[in-house]
Amino acid sequence: MTGQVRTVDGRVAGRRGQATRQKLLDCLSDMLSSSPYRDVKVIDVARKAGTSPATFYQYFPDVEGAVLEIAEQMASRGAGLAGLVEGRSWAGKAGWQTAQELVDGFLDFWRKNDAILRVVDLGAAEGDKRFNKIRMKILNSVNSSLADAVAELQSKGRVDKDVNPAAIAGALVAMLAAVASHQKGVSSWGVKQAELKPNLALLVHLGVTGKKPAK
Amino acid sequence: MTGQVRTVDGRVAGRRGQATRQKLLDCLSDMLSSSPYRDVKVIDVARKAGTSPATFYQYFPDVEGAVLEIAEQMASRGAGLAGLVEGRSWAGKAGWQTAQELVDGFLDFWRKNDAILRVVDLGAAEGDKRFNKIRMKILNSVNSSLADAVAELQSKGRVDKDVNPAAIAGALVAMLAAVASHQKGVSSWGVKQAELKPNLALLVHLGVTGKKPAK
DNA sequence: CACTTGTCCTGTCATGCCGTCAGCTTACCG
């Protein structure tokens, strides 16, 4: 699937090259966590990686290009989020647990990757298709599983027919992503982390099943 | 409240100066809609406004400073969102209408200001308190009204006691904001604009009242 | 009308980042 790693000018990267490349990515990742995206400069990344700006441009067309690479790596890891929903039950107590674990896993993943996810979100919102594709790759796994769950309940007549499963799932996933990326900001609303989770889980459960959870 | 408009070096701006200043803000606003935040340069804004970069720096410390100004102006306009929830009923058919109008008004406001709201969102997510404050100012009006509605239903025993009104309201508002800022992206999930709104309204209604709406 | 005052804008300059290239060093292989 993934072809050979190549430099901008077409050479194939060897062991040493790949290490340098990865180091640059790691340093960029760090910088994204510590300073505003707008202020991240190539020269700073290069300095931090103990190399020169010219080296950076050997592996990436620009900062955005490198960011896309980081995002791609993260998206691969994030595909595991699908396991939070797939094949789970939404009935009775099990349903409540499913909702809780989904919220938990989602927020956790977001907290661990907040810096890069911010940038991906921005890129997607600005209409960049590449960023949107990556954002989809992460959210889609959860989204389609949720949509399936809603559709199944719908076919059993337990959810109204005029509900659009994909829309509901998309909205719930967007909610989780938004809350996750403003986790620190939410606390200034006088809502504590621990209190937030069960309420999110409640909303997810309500959205999927249309009913209050049985605890 | 708002003191006199001042230049960076302390002079008070007169009529002409204020006009120039506003023109710079308008042009910056345009640029934010048409190109990625990261690529917006002072020199481009100045050129577009038919003036020089030096003039820009007379009124704003940097791009971010000007963006904050635009955001502030928008936040004042956005305070009107409160009217979408305040004093409305959440019972019966009126409740369903309230939810629909909230979703409608919210998405509309977001669509009209998507460019600046993206940047505010990013700034807030990056932990910048000034941006977070502005974001709060916009969302808080809706948020606290929603929280009040939940709390009232709760006091009547129509909503479970272990629900945290502020958390529910915050999550719902975050959902609306997130969906609004990815309106174009959502369509690639195979969900059409028109279909999205009633489903969002359903989620809002479910979240606030805990029940399916009566249509 | 000349003069003063204060606002408003720009030319210019030092600084620093961007993005590219030629060319040097290093590693690998027969």
Place this chain on the structure above:
DNA sequence: CGGTAAGCTGACGGCATGACAGGACAAGTG
């Protein structure tokens, strides 16, 4: 050991930044 390709960097023209001094302009004053 010599050839070849990978890997890295110094250096450079170009452009954005941000500061300053000074010119242009409008309005008020004698």
